[in-house]
Amino acid sequence: MDYIQFLIGAVLSLFLGGLLGWQRQRIGKTAGFRTYALVTFGSAFFTMISINAFESADQARVASQVITGIGFLGAGMIIHKNGRIVEGLTTAASLWASSAIGMAVGVGWYFEAITAALIMFLLLFIYKI
Template identity: 40%
Template structure:
């Protein structure tokens, strides 16, 4: 029992390390799916190893009790793939949901094989990985973890100051109200992760941007901040 808990806990911690590395580099695979996949994989491995000693033996030397369970894992993987969406600006969503669907099959296999303690420990760690640990990491104040992505579609008049507009968006955050922590707020910046420009009719152009912004900015602040720029005709903003 203790060894099993240690294995699952180490799987959670190692998945957390991988997820932190990906999330700090603003990649799609973050903390939640990394931890969920690592825990579920560890649980399936434990069940597979223990199932042979539980159901096999000298009387059944060629028995493979996990053969059918392996097909369940593959089949549920296709269901999980169905909830992964590729949105505009190369943004992918649904990774955590897909990982949880796959992990649910691992829990079902563990329960069906009679590994109740392993299943209980697994579901506790899965819930902690999805709901508790990411919030705890953000409370530590790491700036790269306290950001979210915003998709912007900005229609502008054709002009020669496009580069200046892009630099202004990237280097200057929205104005913050005067307060004691104004200095710390002014250090934040909007980072352009993806950029696309397209010609429209009537001498107009559309910019598609993916911005990484600090959590303390509301989407409405960003919308009005971009709206106030010269030559901007319309703005469409979406929080991802």
Template identity: 40%
Template sequence: MNFELYIKLTFALFLGLLIGIDRQLKHKRLDINTTMVICVASCLITVISIESVTKFAVLGLTNRDPMRLAAQIVSGVGFLGAGIILRRNNDVISGLTSAAMIWAASGLGIAVGAGFYLEALYVAGLLLLAVNVLPHAIKRLGPVKLSQRDVSVKIVMEANYKLTDLIKTIEGKEQTGIEHNQKVMDIRHLKIKDLDSSFQQVELILAAPEKQFTSEIYYFIKRIDHVVSVEVEHL
């Protein structure tokens, strides 16, 4: 009985569990089951690919690549990653990190299957550090724009010539009777269209500070003159 094989599969299961727990805690579209299956299956295929060379090759007659099957894992698992990536109605793409973690889980399984235990464990630690610790540190220590998040806003307002004033007020470039919350919001995308002769619709993508509540943005815009309704969505 090959006990090393069972050790490899169990260790791959553990690393897949770590990746899955991280995604699950963040309520992403990638659960624990998926990452464990990917990691264990990748490990098994890698072991089979390596061991089959020794078992079935005939010296001097057979030319086999011990990592041939493992090479196909990297491309094949891309189909699973593509299924995680979503494109919403507002053209926002989500799920890229989870798709990358699927690909990484397969890589960990390959590494364990090839016998690189410490290397796989170290990379798993780096992955968790990369998605949980470093982004927050960079946002805290880096430029302000790194700590901003995108917010989609749809505004219906009375038809008038005050659209420029509305934009200036949102960006804080115009002093009004409304108390501004001192948190800078940048307009990244702007679309204006007429609903009818009485109303206009303004669609915005705002770059707002992460610490600013979405409700604050809603009430701030709601109090602006000539605004009839506001719809705010955190992207």
């Protein structure tokens, strides 16, 4: 992987995550611009590392651990109130899905990552219609 590929992946993952995070922050949710941008960037970077640094090992292991780790992060977004009201599920799910966007960027699937991010953005933007 050359520096230009890394730079394109870094900028694209930060932009796509930031776009999703901006939407969540705009409506006052717990995770916002920085959180989403960091999750997509981190997922992309871990994926790039696993592809380029560990040729002899099972590269899917890093991907599975990223998914698990983001699941724990998302679990912290879910709040239970009075045993009946649950909040934060959409934020947790979208944060988890944004890591998949970062992983897609990390393997070089730029078109797929952009498409998935736009679909997620539209889904989140039209929430409560």
